Amino acid sequence: MGLVDYQPESSYLHTMDPRVKIIALLYLSVVVFVVRSIFVVLVMCGVFSVLWSSAKLSWKSWWDFAKVVLSIMSLIVVLQLFFYGENSKAHFMFGLQLSDNVGILSNYGPKWEGLEFGILLTIRFLSLILLMPMVIKTTTVNQMSLGMVRLGLPYKVAYMTTTSLNIIPTFQEEIRTIMDAQKLRGMTVFEEGKKWEKFKSYPALVVPMIIGAMRRAQQMGVAMDTRAFGCSKDRTYIETIHMKRSDWLYLAAAILIGAVLIIGNSVIPQSVVTMILD
Amino acid sequence: MSETVIRFENVHYHYPRAKRWALSKIHLEIEKGAFIAVMGENGAGKTTLCQCINGTVPNYHEGVLKGKVEVLGYDTQACKTTDLADKVGMVLDDPEAQLFTTSVRNEVAFGAENLRVPADEILKRIDWALDIVGLSEYIDQPPTALSGGQKQRLAIATNLAMTPSVLVLDEPTSQLDPVGTRDVFEVIRELRETEDMTIVIATHKSEEIAEFADKVLVLNNGRIAAFDEPHIVFNDAELMKRCNIRPPQVSELASYLFDRGQDIGSRPVLVEDAYAAVIRWYAGRERV
Numbered sequence: 337m338g339l340v341d342y343q344p345e346s347s348y349l350h351t352m353d354p355r356v357k358i359i360a361l362l363y364l365s366v367v368v369f370v371v372r373s374i375f376v377v378l379v380m381c382g383v384f385s386v387l388w389s390s391a392k393l394s395w396k397s398w399w400d401f402a403k404v405v406l407s408i409m410s411l412i413v414v415l416q417l418f419f420y421g422e423n424s425k426a427h428f429m430f431g432l433q434l435s436d437n438v439g440i441l442s443n444y445g446p447k448w449e450g451l452e453f454g455i456l457l458t459i460r461f462l463s464l465i466l467l468m469p470m471v472i473k474t475t476t477v478n479q480m481s482l483g484m485v486r487l488g489l490p491y492k493v494a495y496m497t498t499t500s501l502n503i504i505p506t507f508q509e510e511i512r513t514i515m516d517a518q519k520l521r522g523m524t525v526f527e528e529g530k531k532w533e534k535f536k537s538y539p540a541l542v543v544p545m546i547i548g549a550m551r552r553a554q555q556m557g558v559a560m561d562t563r564a565f566g567c568s569k570d571r572t573y574i575e576t577i578h579m580k581r582s583d584w585l586y587l588a589a590a591i592l593i594g595a596v597l598i599i600g601n602s603v604i605p606q607s608v609v610t611m612i613l614d
Numbered sequence: 615m616s617e618t619v620i621r622f623e624n625v626h627y628h629y630p631r632a633k634r635w636a637l638s639k640i641h642l643e644i645e646k647g648a649f650i651a652v653m654g655e656n657g658a659g660k661t662t663l664c665q666c667i668n669g670t671v672p673n674y675h676e677g678v679l680k681g682k683v684e685v686l687g688y689d690t691q692a693c694k695t696t697d698l699a700d701k702v703g704m705v706l707d708d709p710e711a712q713l714f715t716t717s718v719r720n721e722v723a724f725g726a727e728n729l730r731v732p733a734d735e736i737l738k739r740i741d742w743a744l745d746i747v748g749l750s751e752y753i754d755q756p757p758t759a760l761s762g763g764q765k766q767r768l769a770i771a772t773n774l775a776m777t778p779s780v781l782v783l784d785e786p787t788s789q790l791d792p793v794g795t796r797d798v799f800e801v802i803r804e805l806r807e808t809e810d811m812t813i814v815i816a817t818h819k820s821e822e823i824a825e826f827a828d829k830v831l832v833l834n835n836g837r838i839a840a841f842d843e844p845h846i847v848f849n850d851a852e853l854m855k856r857c858n859i860r861p862p863q864v865s866e867l868a869s870y871l872f873d874r875g876q877d878i879g880s881r882p883v884l885v886e887d888a889y890a891a892v893i894r895w896y897a898g899r900e901r902v
Binding site for chain 1: 665668670673674694695696697699700702703704706708710711712713714715716717719720723724725726727728729730731732733736737740772773776
């Protein structure tokens with residue numbers, strides 16, 4: 337089970353009007369980046385975790401992706417550690433600041449603020465990989481494109497967006513097939529090789545995947561044209577969406593949660609480091 | 615006099631950057647309600663000819679097309695493929711690439727929705743199309759959960775829901791096992807019996823073609839090598855050899871017996887006909 341494929345379940349998120357989910361996703365994604373307090377971002381991550389669990393979504397698929405995000409973010413944390421903050425205000429770790437006579441380099445050294453900002457970014461991304469898949473995994477492609485169209489997006493754009501999300505699991509499947517084919521011919525570097533060997537072997541995986549993807553995209557284009565895709569600006573839908581009373585309540589709840597978090601962000605001290613060290 | 619629905623007038627087609635013409639000097643007229651099989655070895659031009667019918671060639675692949683292809687009076691070069699969608703249905707060889715929604719219901723509805731057919735009419739068409747292809751019980755399943763044969767039957771249903779007059783199938787069974795192949799041909803047989811639809815199918819399956827097709831169009835290096843009834847085409851041993859086509863096994867058996875001095879009296883292409891011929895031949899031997 338991937339992170340962006342539809343997961344059929346019978347939760348309230350699955351039956352929610354797609355427009356509510358799309359609006360809430362956009363709104364809360366902005367809130368995630370507006371909020372700067374590490375406490376508030378943690379609370380937000382907690383709220384999203386509760387929603388994730390209540391939608392009966394797979395934690396394993398989230399954790400598989402979170403591991404990738406964490407490995408990338410660890411690099412960003414290290415970079416932030418050294419390059420974040422102004423020299424005059426920063427709190428350098430263990431006095432490890434390059435002396436002033438080094439000139440331009442005097443700004444460099446590990447800073448507590450950098451560590452804090454790196455952690456903040458990490459939690460933000462972990463929140464986003466809870467929030468976005470939560471919408472995608474609980475909404476069918478048709479519902480999603482219908483929701484986007486009803487929100488005013490052109491049908492072609494809406495369908496292309498949702499179909500591209502839907503195609504990611506197909507690519508994952510294709511990669512598995514290529515890896516199996518390579519294993520059968522004795523290539524076990526992706527299972528047993530060292531990281532550098534794996535890195536060097538990626539072209540063997542990526543090149544056939546791209547060629548296969550292009551061929552598939554071309555065939556899919558023919559199949560879609562054959563079935564009148566985009567022949568007129570409007571189209572009919574066998575599915576209908578109606579904003580129910582519960583949908584209005586969910587939308588209000590999402591707006592309220594975002595507002596509370598933004599207010600919380602302005603009330604609670606933004607930096608733990610400043611709070612402790614100043 | 616029957617109405618001509620597909621007309622090729624001296625059609626030549628050249629893919630971009632290709633070294634030779636994929637189609638040359640194609641003159642062809644297909645009548646309404648006909649079942650035409652297109653045969654030939656790989657690279658003979660079967661797919662190109664099929665894609666000319668719904669305008670995918672040249673609209674999608676570019677290249678140079680000379681001559682004129684007319685389908686139901688529409689010049690395919692002057693129309694977009696999407697404009698021909700309600701007139702010409704097309705089933706591709708790859709079962710995976712042509713299914714892209716999350717349920718069988720949505721897959722069948724997709725084309726009709728694009729054509730702005732009212733929702734209640736689409737729902738009726740979904741039931742009808744899935745009933746014909748025998749997939750009614752899978753209506754809520756994702757297409758990925760179906761077998762190869764079921765996927766191709768679903769691909770046929772997706773086209774039926776747009777009620778086209780012409781159905782083109784480009785090697786629909788090339789990636790299927792014998793069971794999937796038989797199921798797809800059963801659906802085609804059903805369509806043949808119940809719907810007044812013109813069907814063009816590119817295939818290598820000579821046994822099935824011998825049974826179903828009105829005429830066989832043989833392509834060789836992009837040119838028409840023969841266009842005649844199955845028993846005439848399949849009994850032309852020189853043509854079969856030249857175009858690398860394997861005739862039905864019963865036809866091969868009759869030729870094999872003939873070459874060894876055992877003439878069973880006819881060149882059957884169907885098992886039933888072969889059985890009758892062998893019985894007659896054997897009874898004649900008994901009398902002698």
